[in-house]
Amino acid sequence: xxxxxxxxxxxxxxxxxxxxxxxxxxxxxxxxxxxxxxxxxxxxxxxxxxxxxxxxxxxxxxxxxxxxxxxxxxxxxxxxxxxxxxxxxxxxxxxxxxxxxxxxxxxxxxxxxxxxxxxxxxxxxxxxxxxxxxxxxxxxxxxxxxxxxxxxxxxxxxxxxxxxxxxxxxxxxxxxxxxxxxxxxxxxxxxxxxxxxxxxxxxxxxxxxxxxxxxxxxxxxxxxxxxxxxxxxxxxxxxxxxxxxxxxxxxxxxxxxxxxxxxxxxxxxxxxxxxxxxxxxxxxxxxxxxxxxxxxxxxxxxxxxxxxxxxxxxxxxxxxxxxxxxxxxxxxxxxxxxxxxxxxxxxxxxxxxxxxxxxxxxxxxxxxxxxxxxxxxxxxxxxxxxxxxxxxxxxxxxxxxxxxxxxxxxxxxxxxxxxxxxxx
Amino acid sequence: xxxxxxxxxxxxxxxxxxxxxxxxxxxxxxxxxxxxxxxxxxxxxxxxxxxxxxxxxxxxxxxxxxxxxxxxxxxxxxxxxxxxxxxxxxxxxxxxxxxxxxxxxxxxxxxxxxxxxxxxxxxxxxxxxxxxxxxxxxxxxxxxxxxxxxxxxxxxxxxxxxxxxxxxxxxxxxxxxxxxxxxxxxxxxxxxxxxxxxxxxxxxxxxxxx
Numbered sequence: 107x108x109x110x111x112x113x114x115x116x117x118x119x120x121x122x123x124x125x126x127x128x129x130x131x132x133x134x135x136x137x138x139x140x141x142x143x144x145x146x147x148x149x150x151x152x153x154x155x156x157x158x159x160x161x162x163x164x165x166x167x168x169x170x171x172x173x174x175x176x177x178x179x180x181x182x183x184x185x186x187x188x189x190x191x192x193x194x195x196x197x198x199x200x201x202x203x204x205x206x207x208x209x210x211x212x213x214x215x216x217x218x219x220x221x222x223x224x225x226x227x228x229x230x231x232x233x234x235x236x237x238x239x240x241x242x243x244x245x246x247x248x249x250x251x252x253x254x255x256x257x258x259x260x261x262x263x264x265x266x267x268x269x270x271x272x273x274x275x276x277x278x279x280x281x282x283x284x285x286x287x288x289x290x291x292x293x294x295x296x297x298x299x300x301x302x303x304x305x306x307x308x309x310x311x312x313x314x315x316x317x318x319x320x321x322x323x324x325x326x327x328x329x330x331x332x333x334x335x336x337x338x339x340x341x342x343x344x345x346x347x348x349x350x351x352x353x354x355x356x357x358x359x360x361x362x363x364x365x366x367x368x369x370x371x372x373x374x375x376x377x378x379x380x381x382x383x384x385x386x387x388x389x390x391x392x393x394x395x396x397x398x399x400x401x402x403x404x405x406x407x408x409x410x411x412x413x414x415x416x417x418x419x420x421x422x423x424x425x426x427x428x429x430x431x432x433x434x435x436x437x438x439x440x441x442x443x444x445x446x447x448x449x450x451x452x453x454x455x456x457x458x459x460x461x462x463x464x465x466x467x468x469x470x471x472x473x474x475x476x477x478x479x480x481x482x483x484x485x486x487x488x489x490x491x492x493x494x495x496x497x498x499x500x501x502x503x504x505x506x507x508x509x510x511x512x513x514x515x516x517x518x519x520x521x522x523x524x525x526x527x528x529x530x
Numbered sequence: 531x532x533x534x535x536x537x538x539x540x541x542x543x544x545x546x547x548x549x550x551x552x553x554x555x556x557x558x559x560x561x562x563x564x565x566x567x568x569x570x571x572x573x574x575x576x577x578x579x580x581x582x583x584x585x586x587x588x589x590x591x592x593x594x595x596x597x598x599x600x601x602x603x604x605x606x607x608x609x610x611x612x613x614x615x616x617x618x619x620x621x622x623x624x625x626x627x628x629x630x631x632x633x634x635x636x637x638x639x640x641x642x643x644x645x646x647x648x649x650x651x652x653x654x655x656x657x658x659x660x661x662x663x664x665x666x667x668x669x670x671x672x673x674x675x676x677x678x679x680x681x682x683x684x685x686x687x688x689x690x691x692x693x694x695x696x697x698x699x700x701x702x703x704x705x706x707x708x709x710x711x712x713x714x715x716x717x718x719x720x721x722x723x724x725x726x727x728x729x730x731x732x733x734x735x736x737x738x739x740x
Binding site: 244289291320321322323324325327345346348349388390406408410411412413 | 588589590591599602606608609610611612613614710713714715716717718719720722726
C-alpha cells in the first residue's frame with residue numbers, strides 16, 4: 107500500500123508502509139468501521155459533559171457583553187498564510203476546490219475572526235466570541251487533529267484596560283467552568299523581540315526566534331555566544347523570569363522598557379477585577395503564532411499538563427486584512443478544560459412512554475402535553491402485554507412500570523403530577 | 531506535594547542517564563529487579579521507550595525527561611528543551627552502498643531511502659528538492675539496501691562501524707544528536723523550584739563544575 111505523500115507537488119515524496127520487507131496488507135477493520143487518525147466521535151454522555159463546560163463559557167462571555175460569531179470551517183489557503191504566516195503551513199489540512207482553488211480547514215479561530223471583522227464588521231469596536239472545532243493536518247502527540255475551542259476577540263481598543271478585561275474574563279470563564287486552582291500567566295511578545303534585538307544577532311536572528319518558538323534552549327544557547335551576557339542570561343533563563351519580582355529583574359536588563367511598561371499597566375488595571383490573586387507575571391510565555399505584538403497570556407490548572415487557554419494582543423493582524431485595528435483575545439482548549447473541570451455533565455433523564463395500539467391516541471395526546479410542559483419524553487409502541495420501564499399506556503389502563511418489572515396503575519391525577527415533574 | 535518525576539529512555543542512553551543523575555547527587559535503586567519506576571529520594575524515576583518519552587513529558591505524566599535530539603527532531607512536540615546533556619553523541623546521515631554512491635551525485639535521481647526517521651527524511655529531501663521514496667522501518671535499517679528494499683538509508687551513526695560492516699558509505703550529514711533534558715511547560719511553572727534545582731545540578735555535572 108503505497109501512499110502518495112505530496113505537499114503541493116503530488117507524488118513527489120512517496121512513502122511505503124513496510125514491515126519486515128513486506129508491504130503491509132492491512133488487517134485493520136475497513137475504513138467505514140473506523141475513523142482517520144486523530145479524529146473522534148462524541149457519545150451523548152461525552153457530549154453532555156462538553157456542552158456543560160461550553161455552556162459555562164458561553165454564559166460568561168455573554169455576561170461580559172460579548173456576541174457570538176461563526177465563520178466557516180474552510181477558507182482560502184491564502185487567508186491562512188496571510189494571517190498566520192507560512193511557518194505552520196505544513197500543519198494545515200488542505201483541500202482542493204472544484205475550481206482548483208486551494209482551501210484549508212481552520213487551524214485556529216483568531217485569523218478568521220480578524221478577517222471577518224476587517225472585511226465585514228462596520229463598527230470599529232467589537233467584542234466577539236466563538237465556539238467551534240479547529241483542525242490540524244499533522245498528528246502531534248496530543249493525537250488530535252480536530253479539537254473544540256471557544257474563545258473571545260476584543261477588537262478596537264489598544265489600551266491596558268482592554269488587555270485587563272480579557273485577562274479577567276479568562277480567569278472568570280475558567281472559574282465558572284469549575285476549574286480549580288486557575289493560574290494565569292502574563293508575558294509580552296514585544297519583550298521577547300526586544301531581547302532578541304539586543305542579542306546582536308543578524309543573519310541568525312530568525313533562526314534564534316524559531317528556536318525560541320520551538321522552546322529549544324539548547325540551539326538558542328549555541329547561537330547566543332556573542333550576545334551581551336545579561337541578555338544571553340535572560341533569554342536562556344526565560345522560564346524562570348516569572349512571579350513577584352520578575353518585572354523588576356527584567357527592568358534591570360535595560361531592554362524592552364516599552365513592553366514592560368505595558369505589562370505593568372495591565373497588571374495595575376487587572377487589580378479592579380476580583381481575579382488578581384490568580385494572575386502573575388510570566389515573561390517566559392512563548393506563544394507559537396507570530397502575530398502577537400503585545401501582552402500574551404496562558405492559563406494553567408493543577409492536573410493539566412498543558413495550558414488550558416492561550417492568547418494575547420495582536421495589533422497588526424487586522425491590518426493584514428485591510429483594516430488596521432488593535433485587538434486582543436484568547437482561545438480555550440475545551441477538552442483540556444473538560445479534563446480538569448469539576449462540573450461534569452450528566453445526561454438529562456428522559457421519560458420513557460410505551461403505548462399499546464388501542465391506547466395510542468390517548469398516549470400521544472398526553473405526551474404532547476408533557477413535552478409542552480417541558481418534560482423530555484420518548485414515546486415507543488409496545489407489543490401487547492409487554493411491559494417496559496416507565497409510563498405504559500395499555501388497553502387495560504395506564505401503568506407505572508419500575509425497572510424490576512413491578513407495576514402499579516396510575517389515576518388521572520397521577521398523570522397530572524407527572525406533568526409537574528413529580529414522580530407519581 | 532508529589533516528587534518530581536523524571537523519565538529516562540530505555541536502551542542506549544539509559545546507562546549514561548543513570549550515571550548523570552548519580553553524578554548530580556541523586557541516589558536510589560536502578561532497576562536490577564526490572565521495575566520501571568524507581569524512587570530516588572525526592573525524584574521519581576521512570577523508564578520509558580525512547581519513542582514514547584515525549585508523550586509522557588508532554589502530557590505531564592513525567593515532569594522532565596531525557597531524550598535524544600534525534601527523537602525531538604522526528605516527533606512534533608510542545609516540551610521545553612533546556613539542557614544539552616552531552617552524552618549519546620551521534621549523527622544522522624544518509625548512506626549508500628559503496629558501489630552505488632554515484633546515485634547521490636545526480637540530484638534528479640529518484641532514491642528509495644529506508645529510515646526510522648520518516649519526518650526528518652521527508653523534510654531533508656524536500657528542502658533539497660530531491661525526489662525520494664521513504665521506506666519506514668523500525669530497526670536494522672542498514673539491512674534494507676543489502677536486500678534491495680531501498681537504495682540507501684537515513685540512520686544514526688556513532689562510530690561508523692555498522693555502516694562499514696554493511697558496505698555503506700556516508701554521503702550527507704542530516705543532523706547531529708546528543709541527549710537533551712526536556713521539561714513539560716506546566717511543570718516548568720507549577721514546579722519551577724524543583725525543576726530549576728534539577729536543571730542546575732545536571733548543568734553543573736555536564737559543564738564539569740565541581
